[in-house]
Amino acid sequence: MKKYLAVFKINLLNSLTYPAELVTRSAMILLFMWIFFQLWRITFTAAGSDIINSLSLRDTMWYLLLAETLELGRPRLARVISEQVKDGSIAYLLNKPYNFLLYQLSSGLGESLPRMGMLFVLGGAQVWAMAGPPPDLVNWPIALVALAGAWLLHFCVNALIGLSAFAVEEVAPFEWIYQKLVFILGGMLIPLDFYPVWLQTIAKSLPFAYMMYGPARLFVQPDPVFFTQIILGQLLWLAVLGGLLVLVFSRGMKRLAINGG
């Protein structure tokens, strides 16, 4: 495990090399949260109610903050792997004595954590000022557990898309589709609670809800039953997607063609 911890650390170090860049890039969340606030403020006013489907404006904003933090802070692994295949640098990653997937996991975590932290701090300060204080402190560890599961699910899907570069090289279209599915069926733009029941049922039977809606919803309204559902769902999807990832990697290695000979 020491080697993966070292990979995590060096990525963390690398992410913190340019603090100004980290802050500037993370500051884009301010714009997104401001737009969300304007949209949802008007929606709540138009509905003439402080609560829609059990969520207040404050809940909605903190929900969206967590979802945006995850979306903007997760590593862009699909792009990273496809670039590594395109420029041939994957050769160096494959000839070291470690598990390639665990290397990417540790590396992605090291890259992601500072960004997610900065996004949450900046966006959180803004949401607090606009919509009110954050959810109760007891909600935080519950949301963190679900957030970790969601991050791992994102990792699996992203790595699967990245590994498709072994066969097709250009993975941007797959990444685009995946991102839009997370936006809509993951509840990133609109919490799933605001969808019609039939669409909620479809969304909750797919992995995307466990990648975004689950942790964000638990952050604002933790509930033991819902927490159990989310964690079990995440474990199930992690088993499916993780298994698929291992299979695709071992098959993909046989097909790999590294550019430049």
Added chain:
Amino acid sequence: MPAIQVTNLTKTFRTKRKAAGLGASIRSLFHPEYKTIEAVRGLSFEMESGELLGFIGPNGAGKSTTIKILTGILFPSGGEAKVLGFIPWKQRQKLAYHIGTVFGQRPQLWYHLPAIDTLILFGKIYEMEDRETRRRIAELAEVFEITDLLETPVRKLSLGQRMRCEVAASLLHKPKLLLLDEPSIGLDVVAKQHIRDALREMAKQENVGVLLTSHDAGDLEALCKRVIIINHGQIIYQDKVSTLKRSFLNSKLVEVRYAEQIPTGFHIEGTETLKVAKERYGVKLRFDPRITPVEKVMVALSAAGTLVDITVSDPPLEEVIAAIYKKGASPSPLLERGTG
């Protein structure tokens, strides 16, 4: 046990073929056409442990593909290979503990961080004790003369300095075999010499086998005892470097530039004039140093006018390969020369 045993190794790639233009692009969407490239064609050779073997050939000859198969990154399409007793593509991770690699065109050091950070990371990856990693870094830093460079972010190093750090990084875990893919590409003469000297010293000190690919015949002369030349994925020549030098690397090329125009019919005794520049300020000559000593040519050249620039080089590998084909008519008779 040989460090490397390769028998009848082949690797084919399938790539999409598309004619130029928008129409062809649209057609290829519906009826894609593929072409098969045979990068390696029935390669067989052996390398003893501790041997310094040059594996050379022009661009696209199949050198890098072979190295990548030998490190386990690529699966071959056919044939067998064993590296230090491991089948590379089946035992990639186990093999990785015993080999070091440098792919000259691609950096393995973290670009924004000082090289020392990557070296410490590699120490952890190769499961070395921290104290051992530190000791080894100091040792390598001395041989490669990189002590003062280790704490500078890699992006601020020159290519030559970076390559010294890259090669040092590949030796950190005391590999038994070093696979170097074009380690001197893009380097100036001084930087090349620096790396060659350090590599020679390390190989001698630690009995590391070195398989070196290059399309620079100078690397070969400086480092290797034996050479394999491949072209179009096949071995066209294998013998001692000394034999190769005697047979094919027996001429030097000199390019000279003068401050004033050279006269018509310019000739230096014992040399062959290959080309005179259009404006008549420069000339390219070839000579055999065994017949005409280098010193004699230099004296004659400087006596002929005011020298502005002078470059002496070996004939390009393409010429050597052409000479090999010419001499042997086909690859097979040359292969019968044995391994030397």
